[in-house]
Amino acid sequence: MRGLVAIFKRELFSHFVTPLAWVAMTAFLLLQGLHFFLIVQHFAGQLDLSADAGPVQTFFGQTMMLYLPLLFVCPVLTMRLFAEERRSGTIEPLLTAPIDTAGVVLGKYLAVVVIYAAMWLPTALYMVLLGRYGEVDWHVVGSGYLAVLAIGAGYLSIGTMTSALARSQLAAALTSAMAIMGLFMVGVGEFIFPEGVGRDLAGHVSAWAHMNDFSRGIVDSRRLVFDATVIALPLFVTVRAVDAWRLE
Amino acid sequence: MIEVEHLSKSYGAVAAVRDLSFQVEKGQVVGFLGPNGAGKSTTLRILAGFLGASSGRVRIAGFDVAEEPHEARSRLGYMPETSPLYPEMKVREYLAFRAELKDVPRAQRKLEVGRCLELARVSDVAEVLIGHLSKGYRQRVGIADALLRSPPLLILDEPTAGLDPNQIREVRALIGGLGAEHTILLSTHILSEVEASCSRAIVIAKGQLVATGSIDEIRGRGRPEVRLVLRGARDAAARALGASPGIASVALEERGDLVYATATLADAEQGDEATERLVAAAVRAKLGVRSVMTHAATLEEVFADLTREEAAARSEVAS
Ligand SMILES: Nc1ncnc2c1ncn2[C@@H]1O[C@H](COP(=O)(O)OP(=O)(O)O)[C@@H](O)[C@H]1O
Numbered sequence: 001m002r003g004l005v006a007i008f009k010r011e012l013f014s015h016f017v018t019p020l021a022w023v024a025m026t027a028f029l030l031l032q033g034l035h036f037f038l039i040v041q042h043f044a045g046q047l048d049l050s051a052d053a054g055p056v057q058t059f060f061g062q063t064m065m066l067y068l069p070l071l072f073v074c075p076v077l078t079m080r081l082f083a084e085e086r087r088s089g090t091i092e093p094l095l096t097a098p099i100d101t102a103g104v105v106l107g108k109y110l111a112v113v114v115i116y117a118a119m120w121l122p123t124a125l126y127m128v129l130l131g132r133y134g135e136v137d138w139h140v141v142g143s144g145y146l147a148v149l150a151i152g153a154g155y156l157s158i159g160t161m162t163s164a165l166a167r168s169q170l171a172a173a174l175t176s177a178m179a180i181m182g183l184f185m186v187g188v189g190e191f192i193f194p195e196g197v198g199r200d201l202a203g204h205v206s207a208w209a210h211m212n213d214f215s216r217g218i219v220d221s222r223r224l225v226f227d228a229t230v231i232a233l234p235l236f237v238t239v240r241a242v243d244a245w246r247l248e
Numbered sequence: 249m250i251e252v253e254h255l256s257k258s259y260g261a262v263a264a265v266r267d268l269s270f271q272v273e274k275g276q277v278v279g280f281l282g283p284n285g286a287g288k289s290t291t292l293r294i295l296a297g298f299l300g301a302s303s304g305r306v307r308i309a310g311f312d313v314a315e316e317p318h319e320a321r322s323r324l325g326y327m328p329e330t331s332p333l334y335p336e337m338k339v340r341e342y343l344a345f346r347a348e349l350k351d352v353p354r355a356q357r358k359l360e361v362g363r364c365l366e367l368a369r370v371s372d373v374a375e376v377l378i379g380h381l382s383k384g385y386r387q388r389v390g391i392a393d394a395l396l397r398s399p400p401l402l403i404l405d406e407p408t409a410g411l412d413p414n415q416i417r418e419v420r421a422l423i424g425g426l427g428a429e430h431t432i433l434l435s436t437h438i439l440s441e442v443e444a445s446c447s448r449a450i451v452i453a454k455g456q457l458v459a460t461g462s463i464d465e466i467r468g469r470g471r472p473e474v475r476l477v478l479r480g481a482r483d484a485a486a487r488a489l490g491a492s493p494g495i496a497s498v499a500l501e502e503r504g505d506l507v508y509a510t511a512t513l514a515d516a517e518q519g520d521e522a523t524e525r526l527v528a529a530a531v532r533a534k535l536g537v538r539s540v541m542t543h544a545a546t547l548e549e550v551f552a553d554l555t556r557e558e559a560a561a562r563s564e565v566a567s
C-alpha cells in the first residue's frame with residue numbers, strides 16, 4: 001500500500017481547491033436542508049408520533065430526496081480521480097514513483113469517501129435540533145447514517161472505477177451515474193416482480209429497502225455484506241485497469 | 249547503470265521500438281537522439297516503469313524493471329516529456345507531495361525539498377501556483393522532482409523542448425552541473441543538444457538503434473567529401489575518379505569545358521590518402537586540376553544520414 005497516505009492527502013487537498021466540489025457540496029446541503037424543512041413541516045401538525053414513522057425515519061428511509069443527490073454527487077466527486085490525471089499526463093509521474101497500484105487506488109477512493117462523509121456532517125445538526133424539541137431515537141440516527149455511508153461508499157467505488165475506465169471526466173460521470181441508476185432500478189424490481197427468486201434478488205439489491213430497514217433501526221448484516229461487495233468489486237477492477245495501462 | 253536487451257514495444261499494430269539493445273555506464277551523460285516518432289519516449293517510459301515492454305528486458309542499477317519495479321524505480325528520477333504537473337498546487341507543496349511518495353523520511357522532507365528547489369533553481373517560485381508558471385519553470389520543477397532523494401540515475405525526456413533560447417541555456421547549464429553527481433540519460437531530437445550536454449549518444453530511428461558511441465565516434469561515421477574542379481571531358485573524369493581506391497561514389501556535373509566532381513570517401517580515417525590518390529588519378533588522366541576542397545561531414549549531416557529512410561537497412565553500423 002505504498003503511496004496511500006500521500007495520495008489520500010493530496011486528493012483531499014485538491015478537491016477543496018476545485019470550485020466544482022464546492023458547488024456540489026452547496027447544492028447537496030441546500031437539497032438536504034429543503035428535504036428536512038419539508039419533513040418537519042409535515043410533522044409539525046401531528047401531535048402523536050409513532051416510533052416507526054417520526055421525522056428521522058422519514059429523513060433516512062421514506063423519501064426519494066435521499067437518492068437523487070447521491071445520483072449526482074457520487075459521480076461528480078469521483079469523475080476526476082483518474083480521468084483527469086490521464087488527460088493531463090500527471091498519471092505518468094504518479095505511476096513511476098515507487099508506489100503500489102492498490103495504494104494509488106485506495107488513497108484516491110478513501111479521499112472521496114471522507115469528502116462524502118463530510119458532506120453529510122452538517123445534516124447531523126438537524127438531528128440535534130430534533131433532539132432538542134422532541135424525542136430522537138439515537139440508535140435509529142446511527143443506523144440511518146451507517147446506511148447512508150455504506151450505500152454512498154459503494155456508489156463512490158463505482159465512480160472510481162468508471163473514472164479509471166473512461167476516457168474523459170464527462171464520460172466517467174455519465175457512466176457511473178448510469179450504473180448507479182441501473183443498480184437502483186434493479187432494486188425497484190422488488191415492487192414489480194412476482195413472488196420468487198427475481199423479487200428476492202431485487203429486494204436484496206434494493207437501496208430503497210436498505211434505507212427503509214436501517215431507518216427503522218434494523219441493521220441487517222446481509223445488506224452490509226452486499227454493500228461491502230459493491231465497494232470491493234469496483235475497486236478491484238480499478239486496480240486491474242490501472243495495471244493494464246502499462247501493457248497498452 | 250542501464251542495461252537494455254532486445255527491447256521491443258508495440259502499440260497494437262504499431263511497432264514503436266524494435267529489438268533495441270544498449271547500455272549506459274555509471275557516471276555518463278548520454279544523449280538519446282532520434283527524430284520525432286523514433287521511439288524515444290516509448291523507450292524512456294519503459295525504463296521508468298510507466299509502460300511494460302512487449303519483449304526484452306531492462307535493468308536499472310541491476311534491478312529488472314518488470315520483476316523488481318520498486319527497487320528499480322527508487323533508483324531513478326524521471327521527468328516525463330512536457331513535465332506534467334498539478335496546476336492547483338504550489339511548487340513547494342508539489343515537491344513535498346512527491347518527496348512523501350518517494351519515501352523521503354518525514355523529518356528530512358523539508359530539507360530535501362529545499363535542496364532540490366535550490367539545485368533546480370526554482371526556489372524563487374516555491375510559493376507560486378504551478379498553473380501560473382512559464383514552461384521553462386515547469387520543466388525545471390520536473391527536474392527538481394527527479395532530483396528528490398538524489399537517485400543515482402536521472403532520465404529526462406526532452407528537457408529543453410519548447411523552451412526559448414534563454415531557458416534552453418539555463419536548463420543546459422543545470423544538466424551540466426548535475427552530470428558530476430548523477431548518471432543522466434536525456435532524450436532530444438536536436439543534435440546540438442547532445443553536443444552541448446553529453447559525452448555519449450545513442451541514436452535511434454524508427455524504433456531501432458542506428459549508432460552509439462562518443463560524439464567524435466559518431467561524427468567519424470560521417471563520410472567526408474572531396475570537391476574537385478577539373479578541366480576536361482566528363483567521361484574521362486568519371487573513369488579516372490571512379491577507379492581511384494577509397495572512393496564510395498562520385499557525382500559529376502559538366503559546365504562548359506569544366507567538370508565539377510564531388511567524390512564521397514568510403515572512410516573518414518583514410519581521408520587524406522584518398523584525397524591524394526584522387527588528385528594523382530586526375531593528373532594521370534591528363535585532366536587539369538583547377539581546385540581541390542575537402543569537406544568534413546558535420547554532425548548534422550551524419551545524423552540526417554543515419555536516420556534517413558533506409559536507416560533500418562543500415563543497422564549493421566551499430567556497434
Ligand atoms: N500511446 C500510443 N498509442 C499508439 N501509438 C503510439 C503511442 N505512443 C506513441 N506511439 C507511436 O509510437 C511511435 C514512437 O513514439 P514516441 O516514442 O513518442 O517517439 P519519440 O518520443 O521519439 O518522438 C510513434 O510512431 C508514435 O506515433
Ligand SMILES: [Mg+2]
Nearest residue numbers: 288289290329
Ligand atoms: Mg517523445
